[in-house]
Amino acid sequence: MKRVIGSVAWAAVAVGAAFCLAGIAVNRGEPINSMWLLLAAACVYLLGFRFYGKFIAARVMALNDDRATPAERLRDGIDFEPTNKWILLGHHFAAIAGPGPLVGPVLAAQFGYLPGTLWIILGAVLGGAVQDFVILFASMRRDGKSLGQMAREEIGRVGGITALLTVLLIMIILLAVVALVVVNALKGSPWGTFTIVATMPIAVFMGLYLRYWRPGKVLECSIIGFMLVMAGIFLGQGVAESATFAPWFTLSGAALAIAIIVYGFLASALPVWLLLAPRGYLSTFVKLGVLLLLAAGILLVRPQLQLPAFTRFVDGTGPIFAGKIFPFCFITIACGAISGFHSLISSGTTPKMIAKEWHAWPVGYGSMLLESFVAVMAMIAASVMQPGVFFAVNSPEGIVGAAPAAAAATITGWGFPVTAPEMASLAREVGEQTLFSRTGGAPSLALGMAHIFARGGGEALVGFWYHFAIMFEALFILTIIDAGTRVGRFMLQDLLGHVWEPLGRTNWMPGVIGFSAAIVAAWGYFLYQGVRDPLGGINSLWPLFGIANQLLAAIALCVATTILIKMHGARYLWLTSIPLAWLLCVTFTAAWQKIFSPAPAIGFLAQADKLQRALQAGAMTAAKAAETRALIFNARLDALLCGIFLALVATILIDSVRVWIGILRGSRESHVREAPFVLSRLRAEEL
């Protein structure tokens, strides 16, 4: 009887999924309610988790709760510790949820809400969650080894070194692009800038509080820190309205970029407990709280989507970034569907905390579905705005012009009506000087969130909610910058420590300062390049980041495929090789187009040639000529970087295919390098 009820319930979920997806797909020309998207996503996730995820767990991985996990066998109370599966799911989700699934869908909304939403849902179920789950499983069966270690052991030395180099390069682009998102969100915004500046002394206060005044009281300290940050947001409004203080915090993009570069250097060189750790704790709690608040807000308000299902920019002429749906929608969404970075987390802390093998199913597969759900919510937040407002906020000055009236006329000419007074009124409402050309995704996401929160309670507080959302985005992006700079330094020291041993010592002060400066200089260069780009920088940097991230996912899927072939031969090859083939098609096409497309809006080399011709025509001032030469160099550098990414991934792919063919032909050993079976003695009630 129970079985029948279960079957009927799952059939109802399947019908619900089909009904909602059909509802979204056939609805044209009139706004639809966001609940259609939420329900479609929820039903597909449930089906994917229950059937596909369980199939992988039971048949492909043959998870076995009688087998002791590394958390049980190597238990040390710190890294290796069996943890309740729901707590671990929350812990893993907090670790994988970054700005990518929030910003990517907002940018991809330039194609309309439909293509991005479908990819977020299906990509996560069939690709992203599979990658995270298989890598988590593989690491769990190998005593918590990292992706790089597994690549070296399963594929070979070339694979391992390539993976390390790729991660380092991706980190540099990632840090530059997320820093650019913050710069664009805070540019000319005294309220937002004051709030973020205020978080620095608050973090230092928290660091001292935790270290000397109330050691170990992290939750208590985080609550105090959160209250101080909220006070900072309220004070920010006063600062923005003050004739004396507002100019201090009204900074240009270049000034903000330099400030963030200096912050990144200090955070990398200063003791972790003083700045990084307290900000990290605070940002984790704020992040989880705001995501829950956004989910509750959408459920409560059930807003109508104002963006159309498809916009005219599916033809590749979009103002936010140029290029057609294939491949650029997939590159732009990135982390909301598949994220290469997750493979680093899935082979980091989490596999060392899994108590029972079957817990890897909700933790590995389920967490990615939750992240995808966050991406759907971001898409909803972007789509609740009037399309004209959405494009006015996200289109760079280089495309729509700097004058509000001209920008509004251009956007209205695209078929998305908006007026300059309407934008001015909206800016006043949220306490900003202007909302035109606030590229990067963060301001439009904040506007969408503020709209939802304000309708959920407190229409008068829309300015507060906008800056609350900006604070939330900037706070956790800055924790990625500070932690990422430090990790980049460690990676560089790890690589160069093989050349001269002192270079590898992470507490050797000349090394700390020199390598921190080197990493900061690397991402700071790309950040500054983005700030000076007349098209806003996001147009070139976000696709680079998306390509890099998806290529890292391709590396993870190469490792996963190798492991599956060693376990089962060709039987389950399709599980990871189909998402891998898709990712390779998308990323190689995107990278090829970004390098060689003859359209200057897309191809870096074509852009450099166009600028070169303008320079040779000679009708420029000396300053403009110098700026153009810098832009030409940057476009060629971006093309080179894109080429390096491709070469690195092609190397690891060729190496992997060589290994796969060898194993399938029987000319190469197919030994599965798992830790030996040990009977688990851990009881459920111990967790």
Next chain:
Amino acid sequence: MSCLRKLGRLVAGLLRELADESAYQRHLEQHGRAHSGVEWRRFSEARLRAKYSQPKCC
């Protein structure tokens, strides 16, 4: 009611895990030591060194 209590315990457990307070408690139990400022600093230095040698997700 018991469901809510269970959920509350889970949320509290998650927050304590994210705040490293559970890990600190385990550290004290593992080494048979009592809580003190010196002990917290010793624990947090090792913990944070490991934590901040891994990249944060995008």
